[in-house]
Amino acid sequence: MRPYTIMMAVSSANGIVARTDNDKVEWTTSDDRKLFKEVTLDAGVLIMGRKTYETIGKPLPGRLNVVMTRSPQEYRSSEQLVFTSESPGDILHSLKRKGYSKAVIAGGPSVFSEFLNAQLVDEVMLTVMPLIFKSGYSIICGLEYDISLTLIESARIGDQAELLRFLVDRT
Numbered sequence: 001m002r003p004y005t006i007m008m009a010v011s012s013a014n015g016i017v018a019r020t021d022n023d024k025v026e027w028t029t030s031d032d033r034k035l036f037k038e039v040t041l042d043a044g045v046l047i048m049g050r051k052t053y054e055t056i057g058k059p060l061p062g063r064l065n066v067v068m069t070r071s072p073q074e075y076r077s078s079e080q081l082v083f084t085s086e087s088p089g090d091i092l093h094s095l096k097r098k099g100y101s102k103a104v105i106a107g108g109p110s111v112f113s114e115f116l117n118a119q120l121v122d123e124v125m126l127t128v129m130p131l132i133f134k135s136g137y138s139i140i141c142g143l144e145y146d147i148s149l150t151l152i153e154s155a156r157i158g159d160q161a162e163l164l165r166f167l168v169d170r171t
């Protein structure tokens, strides 16, 4: 069995997760950041695209940071930081071999879409912020099929934001 995967995102009320290519997502709240830290520390590993990694600027401590790039040779991997050109399925198999039972898919939209298209997402954790952005990048780009979800939790995070947790229905 591959690791259980949680796709974790924060969006505006109109589904935007980044206003620009290098948006640092400073429009989220400290409570949401805390949740992200808790969930990723619990999994022990997060998987992200190279652009998202560059907006963070450094590996997040205490977790394995897997960064997808088509040019892994241009970066230096270390114990906590792995640059890889493996497919989503192969990344999860490598994590399984290393003993991980859960993994957080941390974005951005291109990575979310690739894992969804490969049917490798089990759960979606989405924080919705009380914001409407005039422009930006939608949470998903280039999805190849419709996906149905089952809502398993809805909870307030801090004063204003709402956390929605869904399971991805298997057809």
Ligand SMILES: NC(=O)c1ccc[n+]([C@@H]2O[C@H](COP(=O)([O-])OP(=O)(O)OC[C@H]3O[C@@H](n4cnc5c(N)ncnc54)[C@H](OP(=O)(O)O)[C@@H]3O)[C@@H](O)[C@H]2O)c1
Pocket: 008, 009, 010, 011, 016, 017, 018, 019, 020, 021, 022, 023, 024, 025, 048, 049, 050, 051, 052, 053, 055, 068, 069, 070, 071, 084, 085, 086, 087, 088, 106, 107, 108, 109, 110, 111, 112, 114
């Ligand atoms: N609000 C949120 O929840 C949230 C979460 C995450 C990110 N974001 C934001 O989203 C923006 C970035 O998203 P993005 O979709 O443009 O970029 P991204 O997914 O972070 O990174 C895209 C890059 O990942 C690499 N990549 C993707 N698929 C790959 C594959 N199959 N094999 C090998 N490498 C692959 C490529 O890197 P190379 O070009 O190096 O080959 C590609 O250019 C940032 O502004 C970030 O802050 C928001």
